[in-house]
Amino acid sequence: MNHNYREYTMEELAQDSSFIRWAKQHPLADHRFWEKWIRDNPDKAAVVEAAKSLVRAIDFAPKTISDDRVDALWEKIQTGQHPESATPKQSRLRLLLPLAVAASMAVLLIARFLLTDDTLSIQTTIGESLVYTLPDGSTVTLNALSSVRFDPDGWSENRSLELQGEAYFEVRKGSSFEVLTPDGTITVLGTAFNVFAREGAFKVVCFEGKVRVAANNQSEAVVLEPGMGVQLTGGTFASFSAGKDPKGPAWQRGLFEFDNERLSVVFDELQRQFDVLIQADSSTLDSYYTGFFEKDNLELALQAICWPKQLNYSINDRIIKIERTTTNPQ
Amino acid sequence: MEDINLWLAMKNGDQTALETIYRRYVNNLFSYGMRFSTNEQLVEDSIQDLFIELWTHRTNLGNTDSIIRYLMASLRRKIIRKGQQDHRYTDLDDTTPYFEAELAFDEQWIAGQDAAAAAAKLQQALNALSARQQEAIYLKYKEGLDYDDICNIMELQYQSARNLIAHAIQKLRQLMDNLPTIILLGYLFMGFGWVQKPIPCLLY
Numbered sequence: 001m002n003h004n005y006r007e008y009t010m011e012e013l014a015q016d017s018s019f020i021r022w023a024k025q026h027p028l029a030d031h032r033f034w035e036k037w038i039r040d041n042p043d044k045a046a047v048v049e050a051a052k053s054l055v056r057a058i059d060f061a062p063k064t065i066s067d068d069r070v071d072a073l074w075e076k077i078q079t080g081q082h083p084e085s086a087t088p089k090q091s092r093l094r095l096l097l098p099l100a101v102a103a104s105m106a107v108l109l110i111a112r113f114l115l116t117d118d119t120l121s122i123q124t125t126i127g128e129s130l131v132y133t134l135p136d137g138s139t140v141t142l143n144a145l146s147s148v149r150f151d152p153d154g155w156s157e158n159r160s161l162e163l164q165g166e167a168y169f170e171v172r173k174g175s176s177f178e179v180l181t182p183d184g185t186i187t188v189l190g191t192a193f194n195v196f197a198r199e200g201a202f203k204v205v206c207f208e209g210k211v212r213v214a215a216n217n218q219s220e221a222v223v224l225e226p227g228m229g230v231q232l233t234g235g236t237f238a239s240f241s242a243g244k245d246p247k248g249p250a251w252q253r254g255l256f257e258f259d260n261e262r263l264s265v266v267f268d269e270l271q272r273q274f275d276v277l278i279q280a281d282s283s284t285l286d287s288y289y290t291g292f293f294e295k296d297n298l299e300l301a302l303q304a305i306c307w308p309k310q311l312n313y314s315i316n317d318r319i320i321k322i323e324r325t326t327t328n329p330q
Numbered sequence: 331m332e333d334i335n336l337w338l339a340m341k342n343g344d345q346t347a348l349e350t351i352y353r354r355y356v357n358n359l360f361s362y363g364m365r366f367s368t369n370e371q372l373v374e375d376s377i378q379d380l381f382i383e384l385w386t387h388r389t390n391l392g393n394t395d396s397i398i399r400y401l402m403a404s405l406r407r408k409i410i411r412k413g414q415q416d417h418r419y420t421d422l423d424d425t426t427p428y429f430e431a432e433l434a435f436d437e438q439w440i441a442g443q444d445a446a447a448a449a450a451k452l453q454q455a456l457n458a459l460s461a462r463q464q465e466a467i468y469l470k471y472k473e474g475l476d477y478d479d480i481c482n483i484m485e486l487q488y489q490s491a492r493n494l495i496a497h498a499i500q501k502l503r504q505l506m507d508n509l510p511t512i513i514l515l516g517y518l519f520m521g522f523g524w525v526q527k528p529i530p531c532l533l534y
Contacts (some may be wrong), residue, residue, distance in 0.1 A: 011499050017476055026474060054503060057452060058471040061432040063364035069374070070356050074349065076378050080385070083375035178411070187411065218392075219403035221485055235392075 005037065006044070013051035023055040123147040124165075126275050127295070129252070134159075138177065141168040141252050144272040166196045168249050170208075183232055187212040193224070194249045198268075205229035205242045205249065213237075250292070257292040266293075266305060267322075274298045276315075280322035284311065333397045341388045352381055355398055358473065359405050365429050365468060366409045376408040396479060402469075403483045431456055431464035455502055463498040470495055 005013065013019050021029040038048055065073075076083075124130050124142045131141045132148070135155040140148055146165025151158065159171075160178040171177045173190030181197035184204070191209025196202070204213045206224035213230055214221035215237065222230050222237055227244035230237050250257045256273065258266050264285040267278045273295045291308055293301035302313045302320065310325045339347035356377065363373035380401065384391070394400045433453050456464060465484060469475045475483070480491045 011496070011503055014499055014503070015470075015495055017470075017474070020471065021474060024471075024474075054499070055471065057433075058467060058502070059433060060361075060468060060472045063361045065357060065360040065370075065374075070353070073356070073374055073378060074352060077352065077381045077385075080382055082382060083378050176411075185411075214407060216387075219400065219407075219482055219485075221407070 006041065008047075010047045010050045010054070013047060014054045019051065020055050023052045119149050120152050121147055121149040126271070127273055134161075136172050136174060138169065138171045141170075141248075143167065143251055163195055163197055165198055166194070166251070168192070168194045168207075168252055170248070182216070184213055184215045187214070192248060201231070201265075203229065203231040207245060207248055254295045255292055256295065258289055260288050260290050263287050263289050263305075263309070270301060270305070274301070275318060277319050278322060279319060280311075284309075284322060284324065334393065334395045337391075337394055337397055340384075341391055341393075343388070345385075348381065348385055351384075351397055351401075355401055358398060359401055362402055362468070362473070363405055363409050365431060365465070366406070367412075372412055373409065376405055376412060379408055380404050398473070399475070399479045399482055402473075403485075406483060429461040429465040429468075431459075431468050452502070459498050459501060463494050466491060466494040467498050 005016075005019075008016070018030055019034070020026075022031060022034040038045065122130070122132050122140075122142065124144055124146050126144055128144050129142060131139055133139050134150070135152055136159065138159070140161075142148065143166040146163070146167055148161045148163050148167060150161035159175060160180065162180045164181070167179075169177075169179065169188075170192045171188055171190050175189070177188050177190070179186040179195055181195065181202060183197060183200070183202035186193065186195060186204055188209060188211050191211055192207040193211045194205045194207065196204075202215075204211060204224065206226050206228050208226055211224040212221060213224060215232055215235070218235070220237055222239065224230060224239075227242055228239060229242040230239045232238075247253070256266075256269055262285070263280070266289050267280065267285065270276070270293065271278055276298065287309065289305060289309060291304060293304040295301070298315075302315075305311070306313050306322065312323050312325050314321045314323075336347050336351060340351060359377055359380075360373060363376060364370070367373060383404075384401075433456055456467075459467070462484065466480055469480045469483060477488060477491050477495075480486065480495075481488050484491065486494070
């Protein structure tokens with residue numbers, strides 16, 4: 001309250017929170033300050049009157065909810081049941097961990113189409129990627145070990161699906177299109193974007209149009225332009241430049257690129273693309289890698305990762321051991 | 331209990347704290363929500379969702395000294411999302427939600443024809459503002475929120491929020507110059523619908 005207010009115009013006064021509280025007789029209004037100020041500044045009486053009139057004129061028609069409905073709504077909240085019209089709950093679809101799966105790998109490389117209640121679930125397994133056309137012609141390209149679930153009958157009213165894993169979307173223009181993940185929600189109208197949502201990691205890259213990303217349980221949201229990406233780290237958004245690529249993410253073309261990424265992340269991807277189990281010590285897994293591998297040849301992929309990092313690999317059936325190259329002092 | 335303590339109690343699993351929060355703010359939330367949609371059920375469902383999620387995810391919530399800000403921001407997102415599914419609006423590019431402010435005109439105070447015409451004109455001026463301007467005006471003059479809160483709720487930069495309000499006031503003011511003073515005097519006697527309990531965020 002150190003303001004002098006002498007230089008304030010009528011409009012400025014009408015926007016000052018303290019003045020508004022006083023003009024509207026708010027319980028927290030500083031009556032003493034304003035009454036004294038008016039006494040001390042009689043030449044400002046006209047300005048004060050005009051500002052007061054304006055502030056008081058801005059009132060809004062009340063929209064009230066009856067006490068009965070307040071009670072009824074509280075009852076519903078207590079039962080913990082989401083209303084029927086609400087967005088579907090996140091499915092608890094368990095993704096098979098590459099580690100657990102490694103031994104039993106007589107895997108059918110066929111996407112599974114599961115129909116449970118009214119929702120359709122499309123899943124991919126290790127090493128597989130799949131392009132699926134949604135009822136409106138939008139396409140979703142699933143990377144390995146990923147799934148989407150949606151209601152095909154309700155699709156025309158509600159373009160909303162749940163994603164686990166990683167997928168690239170090319171969305172036809174229309175009503176809003178929503179991707180729900182455990183950590184965040186993406187909303188677009190018609191555009192192309194990639195979502196990575198696995199085990200606590202959440203990352204979105206925009207390739208075309210505008211993409212709105214909101215973290216769940218948070219008031220934060222960002223709008224991405226083409227070439228921009230955002231990831232959730234420690235509960236807050238960090239944006240990054242992803243470079244514009246009209247062809248969409250490279251993984252779609254069997255190319256897995258990494259820019260200063262932890263090796264554990266790189267190996268996780270390798271395990272999802274090849275039916276293998278990687279063993280490496282933690283300091284190796286915590287180091288960073290920049291480069292890429294291709295998905296058609298395991299040995300070449302391993303070389304692409306290991307050679308620049310000065311690592312050795314040995315393949316024993318489906319288990320791959322990664323070790324540091326012992327340096328020769330020579 | 332102050333917001334910050336009430337919030338902490340709720341986060342620690344105190345269900346009466348959740349109920350206190352609900353009963354303290356449900357009217358503000360409903361009133362705000364109804365500006366985005368005329369569908370009462372949709373607004374009530376959204377409030378229901380909001381509190382269930384608040385409780386389910388309470389352990390992951392950050393601290394806040396302004397519960398109303400947190401609740402309004404979440405409710406806004408929910409209603410907008412549902413509204414989009416309703417095809418209520420189609421242009422996400424300007425991220426402008428449907429928002430309709432409606433001035434309170436008490437018939438009693440609009441006795442003369444001049445006054446009625448003036449009141450209609452003021453409402454017209456408000457309608458001429460963008461949805462975002464109307465919303466910012468609503469939050470500032472109805473809820474008494476400060477710019478930080480408004481930015482947070484509407485996902486705006488500080489300067490944008492100030493500009494929104496400044497331009498809106500400018501427009502309304504131009505109109506006021508043409509209004510007969512009699513109606514303005516009438517407003518002096520009107521009741522104003524502040525939140526029932528003082529909220530700490532007003533104490534900045």
